Amino acid sequence: MSAQPIGPHDLGGAQAGPVETGEHAVAHWEKQVDAMMTLLSERGHLKVDELRRGIESLGPDAYERLSYYERWAQSMTAILLEKGIVTAEAITAKVAEIRGRQP
Amino acid sequence: MSGGHEHHHGHDHDRTFQPDDDAAGLSEHMALVAAVRELLIEQDIYSAEDERRAIERMDARSPATGARMVARAWVDPAYRERLLADGAAAARELGIEIGPTRLIVVADTAETKNVIVCTLCSCYPRWVLGLPPAWYKARAYRARVVVEPRAVLAEFGTTLPEGMAVRVHDSTADMRYMVLPRRPEGTGSWSEEAxxxxxSRDCMIGVALPDPAPHPAPGAAESAA
Incomplete structure (x- = not known):
């Protein structure tokens, strides 16, 4: 364990507290993120290695702060933006539309 | 994080989130996911039906699949050999879809306990075990199991005999591990199904050992309900 970590994701040998062994259900939106990755990967739009590059590029603060599927969501969005599959403007407009659907 | 012992009554943000009729309750990331998802569907990159089917396939995968492989290996020495030689081929032999990655099955012995981890992310044999538990993806397990596996296993209630070697296998996206635990003593007459x-899932991750105690041996009197 003498090697320096290569990034915030490189956790082997890092200091950490006890393992929280309890069960946590996976929320539907998290399954949607997982399914999005599977489907984009199957259709050749996004590779697992790209997902990981995005996660490993989040920076230490975001890596620590975000939950697991939040990291995925942020990484996948960044790569989809990079590839021009979605645009920042379209996402902003769509988020506003979705928030506006509140009854 | 959903423990029932910390309710702060009077804080209405503790209420259960209802995704379909409470857009104001969407976190920043949930809203982002909802937006990107809709944009992808609008562009016909995939359909809502594709998504539903993908989630159904995800939900259908469970540790029962891996358990079938383990039980077969316990009753069929030739299958055990094939499982250890090529986990993916041995899975397919039982009709189990395994995806494109390698599956490496590591067998416990009287002298050696195997444990799996992915220190860099969360690589996991999801085709045979389902989605990984939260702790497998979290900092503490990934950081510590490679340096103090005995202490980590003790936190799962698993105490290993002195002198037993512990091998921790660090997974990658293309190479995923599953533990073949030892068949417990006293199960000689058990059916493959029993x-x-x-x-359990934790037995195949390697943090627990199969426990025959709570299960009546086949042929034991059925307790009438």
Whole structure:
């Protein structure tokens, strides 16, 4: 364990507290993120290695702060933006539309 | 994080989130996911039906699949050989879809306990075990199991005999591990199905050992309800 970590994701040998062994259900939106990755990967739009590059590029603060599927969501969005599959403007407009659907 | 012992009554943000009729309750990331998802569907990159089917496939995968493989290996030495030689081929042999990655099955012995981890992310044999538990993806397990596996296993209630070697296998996206635990003593007369019933997810990650105690041996009197 003498090697320096290569990034915030490189956790082997890092200091950490006890393992929280309890069960946590996976929320539907998290399954949607997982399914999005599977489907984009199957259709050749996004590779697992790209997902990981995005996660490993989040920076230490975001890596620590975000939950697991939040990291995925942020990484996948960044790569989809990079590839021009979605645009920042379209996402902003769509988020506003979705928030506006509140009854 | 959903423990029932910390309710702060009077804080209405503790209420259960209802995704379909409470857009104001969407976190920043949930809203982002909802937006990107809709944009992808609008562009016909995939359909809502594709998504539903992908989630159904995800939900259908469970540790029962891996347990079938373990139980078969316990009753069939030739299958055990094939499982250890090529986990993916041995899975397919039982009709189990395994995806494109390699599956490496590591067998416990009287002298050696195997444990799996992915220190860099969360690589996991999801085709045979389902989605990984939260702790497998979290900092503490990934950081510590490679340096103090005995202490980590003790936190799962698993105490290993002195002198037993512990091998920790660090997974990658293309190479995923599953532990083949030892068949417990006293299960010689058990059916393959009964054996599969004592092989839990944690046994195949390697943090627990199969426990035959709570299960009546086949042929034991059925307790009438």
């Amino acid at each position: 054996l599969a019933g004592i092989v």
